[in-house]
Amino acid sequence: MRGGWGSIAPVSTHPPQAPAIEVRDLTRAWPQPAGPPLLAVDGASFTVAPGEIVGLLGPNGAGKTTLMQVLATLTPPTSGSAAVAGFDVVRAPGRVRAHLGYLSTTSGLPARLTCREALGLFAELHGLPHPRAAADEAIGRFRLGAFADRFVEGLSTGMRQRLRIACAAVHRPPVLVLDEPTAGLDLMATDDLLREVEALRDEGAAVLYSTHLMDEADRLCDRIAVLYEGRLRVVASPTALRERTGAPTLAEAFRRVVRQEPSAGEG
Amino acid sequence: MRALWTLLRLEVRRLSRTAQVYTFVLLPALLLLPVGVFLGVTVVSLDQPDPVAVPAHLPAELPLAWALSREDLAPRPVEDPAAAWLSGEVDAAVIAVERREGLAAGNPALEGVDPAAWVVRVLATDDEAQARLEAAVERAGDDVLTDLVVLAGGDLERDLEVAHVEVLDVEEPPVFPVEAGLWAYAVFLVSLVGFFMLALAGVADRNEGVTEALLVTPARAWQVLLARLLATLGLQVVACLLFVGNVVLLLAQVEGPHQDLLRGPAQVASLVTASALCDALYLMVGTWSPNAKAANNLGGLVMTGILGLLGLGVADLAPAWLPLAGVAAASTPVEHLQATGSSALLSLLVVAATAAALDRRVDLKLAAERR
Numbered sequence: 001m002r003g004g005w006g007s008i009a010p011v012s013t014h015p016p017q018a019p020a021i022e023v024r025d026l027t028r029a030w031p032q033p034a035g036p037p038l039l040a041v042d043g044a045s046f047t048v049a050p051g052e053i054v055g056l057l058g059p060n061g062a063g064k065t066t067l068m069q070v071l072a073t074l075t076p077p078t079s080g081s082a083a084v085a086g087f088d089v090v091r092a093p094g095r096v097r098a099h100l101g102y103l104s105t106t107s108g109l110p111a112r113l114t115c116r117e118a119l120g121l122f123a124e125l126h127g128l129p130h131p132r133a134a135a136d137e138a139i140g141r142f143r144l145g146a147f148a149d150r151f152v153e154g155l156s157t158g159m160r161q162r163l164r165i166a167c168a169a170v171h172r173p174p175v176l177v178l179d180e181p182t183a184g185l186d187l188m189a190t191d192d193l194l195r196e197v198e199a200l201r202d203e204g205a206a207v208l209y210s211t212h213l214m215d216e217a218d219r220l221c222d223r224i225a226v227l228y229e230g231r232l233r234v235v236a237s238p239t240a241l242r243e244r245t246g247a248p249t250l251a252e253a254f255r256r257v258v259r260q261e262p263s264a265g266e267g
Numbered sequence: 268m269r270a271l272w273t274l275l276r277l278e279v280r281r282l283s284r285t286a287q288v289y290t291f292v293l294l295p296a297l298l299l300l301p302v303g304v305f306l307g308v309t310v311v312s313l314d315q316p317d318p319v320a321v322p323a324h325l326p327a328e329l330p331l332a333w334a335l336s337r338e339d340l341a342p343r344p345v346e347d348p349a350a351a352w353l354s355g356e357v358d359a360a361v362i363a364v365e366r367r368e369g370l371a372a373g374n375p376a377l378e379g380v381d382p383a384a385w386v387v388r389v390l391a392t393d394d395e396a397q398a399r400l401e402a403a404v405e406r407a408g409d410d411v412l413t414d415l416v417v418l419a420g421g422d423l424e425r426d427l428e429v430a431h432v433e434v435l436d437v438e439e440p441p442v443f444p445v446e447a448g449l450w451a452y453a454v455f456l457v458s459l460v461g462f463f464m465l466a467l468a469g470v471a472d473r474n475e476g477v478t479e480a481l482l483v484t485p486a487r488a489w490q491v492l493l494a495r496l497l498a499t500l501g502l503q504v505v506a507c508l509l510f511v512g513n514v515v516l517l518l519a520q521v522e523g524p525h526q527d528l529l530r531g532p533a534q535v536a537s538l539v540t541a542s543a544l545c546d547a548l549y550l551m552v553g554t555w556s557p558n559a560k561a562a563n564n565l566g567g568l569v570m571t572g573i574l575g576l577l578g579l580g581v582a583d584l585a586p587a588w589l590p591l592a593g594v595a596a597a598s599t600p601v602e603h604l605q606a607t608g609s610s611a612l613l614s615l616l617v618v619a620a621t622a623a624a625l626d627r628r629v630d631l632k633l634a635a636e637r638r
Binding site: 094 | 482483484
């Protein structure tokens with residue numbers, strides 16, 4: 001079932017700039033109580049350039065979150081390598097974290113801090129020389145001024161998510177890894193958040209962006225990486241993916257890639 | 268260090284904004300303060316021990332000093348007990364036999380006293396004081412009575428009956444007597460509260476993803492844990508001081524050897540390190556428990572262990588170097604230092620092991636999700 005997409009390169013061509021994220025033959029295996037280890041990520045290779053948003057798509061259990069957690073140094077790779085901003089996740093995890101903004105569906109913020117305090121906390125932890133100024137700057141940049149002095153626990157889901165992105169980006173990292181940042185958000189909040197991500201991209205950040213929403217990926221991402229059962233099936237621009245699969249929409253293209261269905265237009 | 272300082276401030280800020288800190292830690296400790304004053308004024312002050320002048324060298328004579336304190340008689344070391352007694356400074360006096368002859372010339376109360384005959388003449392102002400003093404003399408036993416004559420006084424005209432004193436086998440009294448158990452109680456009290464706060468805070472942090480968010484910054488796992496430990500320990504020290512303040516207020520109104528209980532930084536150090544060890548254990552509970560229910564169960568086991576160790580210490584069935592038990596078992600400064608060292612060392616080991624395991628814990632959690 002695996003590796004049938006002969007006409008679509010499993011790994012994209014190198015982006016013109018030096019990669020901000022570089023993943024090479026990355027494997028992460030989880031030991032199982034019985035039987036062989038589960039390969040959550042199986043030999044993935046791809047790069048993300050500065051100023052580029054790469055969408056990481058895949059069905060539930062495909063390995064997206066595990067891959068992102070490896071990049072965030074939360075778990076080490078079983079084999080292969082991964083580098084963020086030129087720093088290896090195993091050999092220099094501290095430097096990786098210093099150059100990374102990470103947001104996942106499971107990460108959160110201290111409930112009894114105000115937005116301003118939370119931003120200041122992360123600015124301090126990232127060693128910024130003027131954390132208060134950085135927090136104020138982030139409040140302006142992410143339009144958090146209306147509730148800057150409100151406790152995190154009192155924020156709406158959309159506001160909280162915007163704050164979480166602001167905290168992840170308060171130190172202006174060159175690399176952002178965002179795992180389903182719009183999960184649970186309404187349409188307006190999603191639009192706001194996507195604009196924030198685009199702004200970060202425009203400022204030069206490399207963004208690895210995981211989502212289940214195809215429209216969102218189509219609108220936001222410069223390239224799409226499809227992960228299925230731990231293996232990277234394809235990395236291509238949304239347009240190229242549609243063209244190569246002959247699908248009218250990205251959602252349909254995704255289905256065809258996942259199901260390994262060569263289209264009439266292939267080749 | 269900067270990250271640790273930042274995280275420490277975060278933890279202090281969070282604790283200061285947690286209602287349970289006030290309702291379960293600071294408020295009870297503060298409420299004990301007026302209770303302590305009330306007890307001190309209305310209860311203890313009504314039963315203050317009668318001062319008994321004793322020779323300045325008496326503190327070395329522990330059997331008699333201990334026996335006097337047990338009878339609620341407060342020994343007051345003076346150079347010349349007889350002079351103090353005659354001047355009315357004290358109601359009773361213990362006079363060394365070698366002073367007897369010289370004193371007897373000007374003191375009709377001493378006429379006829381013959382300690383070699385094992386008969387003690389006890390003079391007292393009332394029957395109760397007489398009985399207490401006789402009991403103290405009996406407790407003191409042979410070793411002291413061969414050297415001392417005990418007189419209690421006020422009414423010199425009242426020639427009370429001669430009491431035969433039996434020789435008792437008096438054991439060596441502890442330097443810090445029964446009331447030292449208050450320290451162990453203080454440790455247990457504040458640690459019990461610390462358990463709920465630490466264990467549940469650790470679980471909540473992980474459920475809410477705060478720990479994960481901190482771990483993807485340059486801060487290290489041990490810094491996150493150590494900051495939490497230090498912040499909670501600081502809170503416990505404050506609660507301990509408030510609690511000890513009550514004990515001070517109580518004992519300050521009691522003359523005599525009780526005041527010795529609050530002396531010694533070694534004892535305070537053993538108390539603080541025992542609290543730190545409790546904190547570290549609860550930190551481990553909070554880090555490893557997947558949810559609040561598991562934290563309660565595991566924390567209950569830990570709490571039982573702590574209680575058991577304290578019980579061993581109070582019952583004097585454990586050596587002073589045994590962590591936690593030592594804080595209650597220790598009776599000398601050296602033993603308190605032993606208890607301090609063992610508790611501090613074990614605290615550091617627990618924190619280090621928990622920090623080292625935190626990354627592994629993330630892995631385990633992710634692995635569980637993968638299954």
